[in-house]
C-alpha cells in the first residue's frame with residue numbers, strides 16, 4: 001500500500017501492479033538498500049576501513065542504488081518524452097511533473113535552471129526509501145497494538161462503526177477531525193514505536209553547548225534517541241503502556257509537529273520529515289478503514305494479549321515477529 005501510495009504521488013501509477021515488472025524490481029532494489037543501510041558496519045567505527053569496505057556493505061548498496069536509479073531513470077525519461085511531445089508544461093499533475101517543470105533563476109538576470117536528471121532521480125529514490133518502510137512499520141505496529149489491547153480495538157471499532165450512517169460511506173480525510181480517538185491511536189503508536197528510533201544521523205555544523213552541561217564539538221555525528229524520549233517516565237505516565245487516551249485527556253496533549261521535544265517521531269527543525277502532513281492523514285485513514293471494515297484474528301488461534309511484541313532494530317524499528325493477522329469482513333450487527 002505504502003509503495004503504491006508513493007508511486008501515485010510521484011508518477012501517478014501503481015508500481016506494484018502485476019503488469020509492471022519494473023515496479024516490483026524497483027521495490028526489490030529500494031528494499032535492499034534499506035536492508036544494507038540498517039546493517040551495523042564496522043567501517044563506521046574505524047574510518048580507515050571505509051576504503052576496504054570489509055563487509056561489502058558499500059559495494060552491495062551501490063549495486064542496488066544503481067539498479068533502482070536505472071529503473072526510475074526510465075520512468076523519468078518516458079515522462080519527459082511525453083511532456084515534450086504533448087508540450088504539457090502547464091499540466092502539473094504529480095511530483096515528477098513538478099520536478100520536470102521546475103525552472104530556477106529569476107528569468108531576467110539569471111539563466112533559468114532545471115533540476116538535472118540525476119537530481120530528480122535522487123529525489124524520487126529518497127521519497128521511496130524514506131516513505132515506504134516508515135509507513136508500513138507504523139501500520140503494522142498500530143494493528144499489533146490494537147490486537148494486543150482488545151479493549152482499545154473494540155472502542156475504536158465501535159466509534160468508527162457508529163460514526164457512519166451507511167456502511168457504504170467511505171472514511172475520508174474530512175472525517176478525521178471528528179475522530180480524535182483514531183488520531184490518538186496513531187500518535188500512541190508513534191510514541192511507542194517511532195519507525196526511525198534514532199531519527200537520521202545529524203552532524204553538528206558548529207560546536208554547541210546544551211544546558212551548560214554538554215559540549216557537542218563541531219562535526220560530531222548526533223543520533224537522537226526518540227524511542228527513549230517517547231518512553232521517558234519523567235514525561236509519560238505508564239510509559240510502556242498503549243493508552244491513546246493520554247492524547248485526549250491530558251490538558252496539554254503533546255503533538256508530533258516538532259515543537260514538543262518529548263515526542264519527536266518525525267524529528268524537528270529544518271530537516272524534519274517533509275511528509276508529516278501526508279503521513280498524519282494516510283496512517284489514520286488506513287488503520288481506520290481496516291478496523292472499521294474488518295474484525296481481526298491472529299494466526300493459529302493466538303490471543304492478542306499473548307502476542308510477541310518484541311522489536312528488531314534495523315534502519316527502521318520493526319516487529320521482531322511479523323504480524324500475521326486474518327481479516328474477517330464485518331457485515332454489521
Ligand code: HEM
Nearest residue numbers: 130131134138196199200265266267268271272273275279
Ligand atoms: C510513519 C510515517 C513517517 C515517519 C514517522 C517519518 C519520520 C521521518 C524522520 C524521523 C525523518 C528524519 C528527520 C530528522 O532527522 O530530523 C524523516 C525524513 C524524511 N522523510 Fe519521513 N517519515 C514518515 C513518512 C514519510 C513518507 C510517507 C515520506 C515520503 C512520501 C517521507 C519522506 C521523508 C524524506 C524525503 C525525509 C528526508 C528529509 C531530509 O533529509 O531533509 N517520510 N522522516
